Amino acid sequence: MIGKRIIIIGATSGIGRALAEVSVAEGHTVGITGRREVLLQEIAAERPLCYHTAAFDITDTDTSIAHLEGLAEAMGGVDAIVVSAGGGNTNAALDFEIEQHMIDLNVRAFTQLVDWAFTYFKAKGGGHLAAITSVAGMRGSRQAPGYSATKAYQINYLAGLRQKARKEQLNIVVTDICPGFVDTPMAKSPVRFWVAPVDKAAWQIYRGLHKQRNKVYITRRWRLVAWLYRWLPDWLHERM
Template sequence: MQLTGHTILITGGTSGIGRALAEAFHQRGNRVIIAGRRRALLDEISATHPGICGLQVDMQNAASVASLAEEVRSLFPDLDVLVNNAGISREETWDGDVIDIDTSLSIIETNVLGVLRVTAALLPTLAKQPSATIITTTSGLAFVPRFNYPTYCASKAFLHSWLQSLRHQLRHKPIDVIELPPPYVQTELSGPQHLSDPAAMPLGDYIAEVVALLGEPTPDSGEILVERVKAQRMAERSGVYAQIYAKLNPA
C-alpha cells in the first residue's frame, strides 16, 4: 500500500489506535477524515492537526451511520481508504443470577453491525477509485479469547471470518481488504488503567510497526501482523493454544 496521496476515513478516530493512525497518515500527506461520537474531541484533533476533518457519528445508531456515509460521499467522492477502527470493549459476567445483556448487545452493535453498515454504505464509492483499501481492526483476542471479555472477543472473531469472505468476493476488484489484529496495546479501550500497563505494547511502537508493514506489499492473507501478536494469531497452528489460553485466563 502506498502511504501518501490518499483520502482516508477512520472510524473511532478520536482516541487510541484510530487517533494514532489518523495522525500518522496525516503526517504523510494524506487527506484524513476521522469519525467519532464526541464532538469536543473531533474539534480538538482538527484544531491541533489542520487538515484533518472530524465528522460525528454514533456507531450504534443505523441512521447516524447512514448520515455519516452520505456526508462522506458528498464531501469526499475520492475516498479510497476506509479504516474500520471503531470498537468498544467491556467486561461481562455470565455466571451470576443477572446477565447484563445490554452490554453484550452494545458491543455487537458497534463492533460488528457498525463495521458492516459503514462498509456496505461506502463500498460503492471505494469501487469507483482506480484502487482502494479497506482496513479493519480486529484483535489478537479473536484467536485466543479472554474469559471476561466474551462478546468483545467473539465480535473480533466474527470480523476475522467476515473479512476473509469479503476479500474473496472482492478479488476481481482493485480493492485490498486488510485485517489489522493488534496485540494488547496501551490504550483506554478497556479502561484508563491500561494506558500505562507495562504488559501492553506502547501505542507509538505499535503504530510505527504497523505503518512500516503497510508500506510493504500486502501479504496474501491480508493480515498485518506485528511481532507481538504472532504467537496469538498462530497459537492453534503452532500447537500452543492451550498454553496461551491458560496464561490469558488463569484458573
C-alpha cells in the first residue's frame, strides 16, 4: 500500500470495519467514515491515537466531499482511499424504490467519491485508490438485476480510471477489490457458497493492497469463478 495514512469510506461494519482494524494493527493511521457516528466512536475508542472519524451519509452528495476534505486535512494528508460503502439487495419483484436506492448508493455516490479521490491524488502527486465491487458485476442477475448492474458500473469505472492514470502518467494505483460471498449482513443471496469469514477477507484485501494489485479477488478461488462466469455462453446463462 502506498503510504501509511488511509481513509476507509464505509467502516462501521462488515468488510470496511475489519479492514480498518487490520490496517491499524499493521501500523497505519486510519480515517473511518459512516452514517452511524456512535459506531465510529466505538471503533475509534479502541485505539484513539490511530483513528480519525467523520460521520456522514455518502448519498448526500451536497456535503460528502466537504466531510472528506476535512478528514484528510485532520489526518495531515492521505495516501490511500478505500471505498467500502455500498449496498445491495435481491429484487425479483423489480421494486423501483429498491433499485433507485442501489443506484444512488452504488452509482451516484460511488462516482462522486472515486472522482474526488482520483483528483486528490492527481494534485498530490500520487496515491492509491481502491473500491469494493463484486463478482456479481460480471453478468446480469435475475434475482438482483440492479445490484449486478451497479457493480458492473463500478468495475468498468475503476478500469477507466486505471487507464486514465496510465495514459496521463500519474502515480495513482487503482485497485478493484472483487469479493464473492463474505459473511456479512449485506450477503443476501438465497444461494451462497465459498463464504469467507470477514476477518479472512480483510487480511486478503490488505495484502492485495500492499502489493498494489489492479484486481483482488476475495477469496482467491473466486478468480476462477469470475473467469468462468464472464465467458459463460449467453444461452446457458439465461437458463440459470
